[in-house]
Amino acid sequence: MRFARFLLVCFFLSGAIVLAQQTATSGSFVLHKFARPIGSETYSIATDKDSYTLTSHFLFTDRGTKVPLETTFVAGTRDMAPRSFSAKGKPSRQAEMDDSVTVAGDTVSITRSGKSETQKADKSWFVVDGYSPVAMQEQMMRWWLKHGKPQEFTAYPSKATVRITPAGTLAIDGKATHGYTVSGLIWGQESLWMDDAQNLVALVSIDAEFDHFEAVREKYAKSLNLFIADAVKADLANLKKLSATARMAPSRRLAIVGATIEDSIAPPIQNGVILIEDGVIRAVGPKDQVTIPSDAKVLDATGKFAVPGLWDMHAHYEQVEWGPIYLAAGVTTVRDVGNEFEFIQTLHDELDRKQDPAIGPHLEFAGVIDGSGQLTIGVTIADTPEQAREWVDKYASAGARQIKIYSSVKPEIVKAITTEAHAKGMTVTGHIPEGMTAIQGIHLGMDQINHISYELQYSTRPIFGADGKPDRSKPAVLELEGARMKDLVSTLQAHHTVLDPTAALYESFSITVPLHEVEPGVDHLPPQLREALDSPPPTGDRAAIADARRKAIIATLRALHEAKVPIVAGTDQAIPGYSLHRELELYVEAGFTPQEAIQAATIEAARAVGVEKESGSLEAGKRGDVLLLNADPLADIHNTRKVWRTVAAGAVYDPAPLWQVVGFLP
Known part of the structure; x- marks a missing residue:
């Protein structure tokens, strides 16, 4: 009798081992953006007869804005077949989420982005709604392993086709973690690792704003950098296999x-x-x-x-998928101006290999340095001159030719950064930090400036309301001949400051027609990207303000070009690949000849980085x-x-x- 009971227990465990693993623990993940801890996710699993319920509480704070997401998932105990799913909250700072899935037999009812539909379930499917919550990716992996590792399956509610590929083993503190490359769940690929007990250990992905996002189970948090570097190599290797037919046999x-x-x-x-x-x-x-x-x-x-x-002088190489995009668009060199240290260093080394390099353009990079503040992003923070010098030295050793200033750096730290960078033969580009002006940044040693917004502050004057504050409901007045604009232009000329306007990005915020009318590349985007990047044009008063802003962008570009201020072409992502072409089109609209526009993406770009003898x-x-x-x-x-x-x-x-x-x- 005792032996029979033992056999029964063994049979039960072998048939429902996933249940045993699920009911054993709850869990907690540390959430990161650009490798900076910004929040956490906790989840728990409760069982009831033949089903189990997962509840997840996901919350991070991104540059002062909370991004919460509450998720409930119900599935069958023995087969992990989904029965219901709901996710309510935010996937990013700018977006709301209220998605749900209910299952009745082989019928799946989906509510997503305010639209509802019912359809017959595909042959192989699971429920997981993008990069978050992390606990659902763990459920997805357990389901995939339990069901014989299907070559592909459908993920509801997005109806995306997901593929999972083993990506080798990574040893952490002497314990094996098993890597996988997941494609289709987000745009592009993400990497995750499972332990021997089928617990998700770490996830390296992107968030709904297409920024670096990582989640690590608490006990593994100190190993984040190892996961980031391993993800780059695994994703590049997988991408290279997929891209093999695009390259002519080498000679x-x-x-x-x-x-x-x-x-x-x-x-x-x-x-x-x-x-x-x-x-x-x-x-x-x-x-x-x-x-x-x-x-x-x-x-x-x-x-x-x-x-x-061509060069793209304002790249954020967030994913390895940007490599094929750049090459397909004719971009053979990019300057990355702000990335995770481990990610960009690993990517730089992989692309720079002489033998069998990874697929992608030649990569130059400017190492980003920020300061502490509400808008802080990443972990490369300098609040003292000593910290500034340490980061400059570290970036120089990693192969960076430039440093990028971000938005929360204090004036005295800007000076420390530029002094150390110049001493090492590096130049400094970036944002003008909060509370400073472009002229102040130049006088503190900045050699280059990203984004035309800092020049627009001089070429336009806001309309003020009765309370003395700018009236955002009215368009600003263009003042190209004003004293402030003349002061800026003369300062730019005297210091030979290089500008990286990213005009196409700002145009995308300022057009009053459907985006595809000015940027046909949007019609070529995969669904996840188009949904995020293609917004309806403004109407009414907002349209008038947007139109005035676009005219100011073109007029300011024209004035700067006529003043012979060096301008180089960059995109800051925008519409991947295509926006560099739009950038050049805007330059011609602003008075550049086609030859001058092309120079902004070729020889002028190379000069700005100091490699005109190479490219x-x-x-x-x-x-x-x-x-x-x-x-x-x-x-x-x-x-x-x-x-x-x-x-x-x-x-x-x-x-x-x-x-x-x-x-x-x-």
């Missing part, structure tokens, strides 16, 4: 033959040849003047137009970065969008499969 020598060569610093060459050897340009000239080695691979570019590979033009001795276009960009700047092939350090890429591998329509 030591490549001859690009027949294109019209339109360099950033030289007259056009008809029927030209660009010879690249070991990733470096060896010769450029007319076809009858360049000898093509017999062992060179020939890329026939007859009828195409060749310009230097920025099609000259012998420079990196073999070439953008081949189907139409002439000097005739119409919109033609930079018509990418035929991207050549990065001599490697040739077809843009269509690159777009497709990250969920874009080519």
Whole structure:
């Protein structure tokens, strides 16, 4: 009898081992943004006969704004089949969430984003609603492992197709954690690790604002940096497999033959040849003047137009998926201006490998430094001169050529940062911190400024109400000839300050027509990105204010360009890949010639980083970065969008499969 009871217990445990693991504990995760602890999630699981209920309390504070999410999930004990799910609260600072799923037989009823529908459940499916709550990702992994690791399954309520791939084992304090790459749950990939008992140990993902997000079970919190670095390598390896068909078979020598060569610093060459050897340009000239080695691979570019590979001077390489996007858009170099230290250092090293590098553009980066305050982001904080010098030194050792100032740095710390950076041969870019002006930042040693908003503060004057405060319901008045604007321009000129306006980003906040009318790239976005980035245009008084703001952006750009202030092209994410082209189009609208606009994304960008001897033009001795276009960009700047092939350090890429591998329509 005792033996029979023992067999019964063993049978029960073997058939319901997941139940035993679920009912054993509750759990708690430390939530991070840019590796900075910003909140926590606690969850508990209760059982009742043949079902169990998970309740999660998720809360973080992002730059002064609370982001709470309450979730309840009910499923069958033995098979983990979902019965109901609800998530109410916020996925980010700007968005509300009130999603639910109920199940009756094989019918799934979904309420999401204010819309309800009922459908027959797919053959293989589970319930998990994006990156949060973390406890639901743990449930998803347990369900996936229990059900034979299906190759793909549907995640309700979003109806996304999710794929999970093993990604190796990471030892933490002598204990094995099992890594997995998850795609489809968010845009792109995320990484997570499970222990031997099927408990989720850590998650490296992005949040609903597409910023770095990490969650780590409390006992593993001190190992966050190891998880971040491991995630970069695993995600890059998986992405490289997916992108294999986009790259032409490599060759030591490549001859690009027949294109019209339109360099950033030289007259056009008809029927030209660009010879690249070991990733470096060896010769450029007319076809009858360049000898093509017999062992060179020939890329026939007859009828195409060749310009230097483009730079994006305001990148935030939040995910490895940006690599294929940049290359597909013709961007062969990016300057990242603010990222997690471990993430960007690992990514920089992986992209910079001479043998078998990861897929992506050449990466330069500016190490971000912030100060303590309500708007603080990340963990690279300097509140004393000593801390400032320590961070500058650490970034310099990691390969950064620049430092980026963020919004909460105090004036005396700005001075300490610029002094130390200049002593090490680095330059300083960034935001103008709260309470300071652009002129003050320049006088404290800043060499460059991100975003046109800091110049708009000089070129526009707000309308004040009776209470003496700016009336946000009325458009500001443009004052390009005012004393303040003249003072700014003369200061910029005297200090040779470089501006990175990110005008396309600000235009996206300021248009009064559907976004696709000015940025057709939005129609190519995967659903998760389009939902987040494509908002209806303003109407009524808000439309008038937005229209005035857009006109001020163009007028300010024009004034700065006419004053010969150096301007370089960057996006700050916006519409991934496409917004760099929109940036150049706005420059032409503001009075740049197409050649000058292209220079802002090639030779001027390289000069701003101090690598004009390595990049920025099609000259012998420079990196073999070439953008081949189907139409002439000097005739119409919109033609930079018509990418035929991207050549990065001599490697040739077809843009269509690159777009497709990250969920874009080519």
